[in-house]
Amino acid sequence: MIEWLVPQASSYAASIDNLITLITVLVGFWFLVAQGVFFYFIFKYRERPGQKAQYITGEKKEEKKWISRPHNAVLVCDIVLIAMAIKVWVEVKQTMPPADAKVNVISQQWAWSFEHPGPDGKLGTEDDIRTGDELHVEVGKTYHFNLVSRDVLHSFSIPVFRLKQDAVPGRIIQGWFKPTKTGSFDIQCAEICGVGHGLMPGRIIIESPAAHAAWVAEQSQKKLASAKAP
């Protein structure tokens, strides 16, 4: 359902959206039944002159079933939901498929910076490309990210990926994503981080392999040029 509002651009976006649809179906059913019965009772048992209410304790066995049966049915739905929620959670947060590339995500009051691998394809080497507020990735590749914060809590949120992870100072938090769609989309900070919390928008630019290679080449050219400059 979320895909009607926000495009899906990661490998696990559909899993999360499907879970949300499943929840909608299950809780939607209970919601409509409960509201339906509720309003029907209000209408049916409205005050009528000369008619007394019934005396029902709800303590007898044949009365209690009206609570215990829906109780058990809710329990069954809950167990289904818990199982599906955990399945999606394990896929997104508890497993790390092998990485094709790595990026560093650095948050601070009030900006994002990103470290991309340079032409050698490896992170943590001389030719790394560092950008402010713009993350460039290649469609179809699995990325691992290292998320850090320099000051307070932030949260690395990319709605089109359905990805969200808080950044905690003093920790390096790892996660992954695999972009499946080219385009440029918002990166948000989803945890209040002070006065400039609304002033730290980022963009993720998901490129085709050729376009990404061109960007990497252009950036390393620039870097070389600026290094040569006196």
Next chain:
Amino acid sequence: MSNAPHEEGWVKKYLWSTDHKIIGFQYLFTGMAMALLGGFFAYAFRMQLGFPGKSVPGYGLVSPNEYNALVTNHGTIMIFWFAMPVLIAAFGNFLIPLMIGCDDMVFPRLNRLSYQIFLLSAVILIASFFVPGGAFGGAWTAYPPLSAKHQYSLTPAGATFWLLAVALEFVAFLMGGINFVTTVMNSRAPGMKWHQIPVVIWMIVVASIVFMASVGPLVAGAVMLLFDQQFGTGFYDPVRGGDPILWQHLFWFFGHPEVYVVLLPAVGIVIDVIAVFARKKVFAYKTVLYTAFATGILSFFVWAHHQFVAGIDPRMANVFTATTVLISVPIAEMIFVTIATLYGGSIRLTTPMLWALAFVAEFLIGGVTGIYLGSSGSDIYFHDTYFVLAHFHYTFVPIAVIGSFAGVTYWFPKMFGKMLDEKLGKLHFWATIIPFNFIFIPLFITGAAGDHRRIHDYSRFPDLARADLQNLRAIATVATVAMLVAQVIFFYNFFKSMKSGKRAGNNPWNANTLEWSAASPPPHGNFEVLPTVYRGPYEYSAPGRESDFWPQDEPPDGETEPAQEAAE
């Protein structure tokens, strides 16, 4: 004190009183005043969101740091200075002695002290807006390091004032809680067995126990945060071996049970009101109590669902998903019981009944949307979006606003001896309920579309700075203004009826519980003769009786008072 005449002065009677009813009123009026302040804050920041960058009439321009301070204190006030004082302290103080049939709380002076500390805490919170640097703006959850270090929060005094106010509020409610639990344990009218206590009293007791058991760790956490702020300690500072996540655990270990602390009294009010106006016995009374106990116990094991993506061990999320989703079982059961109570009733749609029914209909929306957030997999997307905000407003507004109105309109005749105007009451009901839905249904949609919380202005986010989303934000803002304006009707009705409403008599609703056998309003000491209880609180429409109610203290048929006394 000299040998003053028995007539008490105004100050002694209304400000320095140990009478539970007066203390209840003090909490009620302070809570309502704080709700107006919290509502005004909502007006200011909603105007900024609906019409960004425009000067807000009656406020002015909302700068980013003011925006943060407004949302932070709106949340803090509505939970700690509105929901808790009204639902627990005001109704607890007013109702407990009256409904269990005694003359006052067991610790009346502790009770007075509780309110005085509460008032002090409110003053400190309001004062935080006038200190250098302004009021704290790090959200009502006050996560460190933002809340712990002045160079991050930029509110050196405001953050500490905020924290002190919250800590003092906890102290006040600890005192109140001790009083409530002890009074219900010790001062029940002769004959009142545990299953003859009205549901609302049970709920307030369970809520008080849950509060007292959960708040301790947070008070300790607050002291550590205070030390971090003012003395440079490093409890939450990772550079010096501290851990910012520790605060989150302490905060939510209290913070989630807190939801049920305010929910349970509201449910109690609603069930009592529904029984009276459906003229029905509460369906499966004992089941209601068990669901309350189950909710209270389970509520201690769900807290980390606020922290799924906070950097906790991801395996932990699986445990907390299970506990969180399972708490839907007792809550759903409470709703089923409430609906089942309507079955076979003779339903009178009075103003209090409308509020009670609206609670069920609206809280259901809040309840089912919670499932999206308790499920770890979907919470990854929804966490910290307006979907969360809409969800908890669909729980807290039914609890704090709708539940309080149900209670105030129902017990108003007992509180002030006059009837509220029903026409104005119904007008106020619809003028509140309709805009309420127009505020938060749009916000479910903007949240699902990715609007993240506590953002002053979405124009810097190309995916969110869309006209369709901005229209929804504007609808929510207009509805907020409408809902706030509608409260004028309530206050007009409230004060006008207090002065010149129709006389209520002792028992205008033909209800069974003990408070209705006292005079309206009850005098100091409550009852002329302390009542004796012969039956449960919900013997409505009992077979073989002409009248459709049967007060708890009415001696059984064929028995006269002296015979009963002789039997004892």
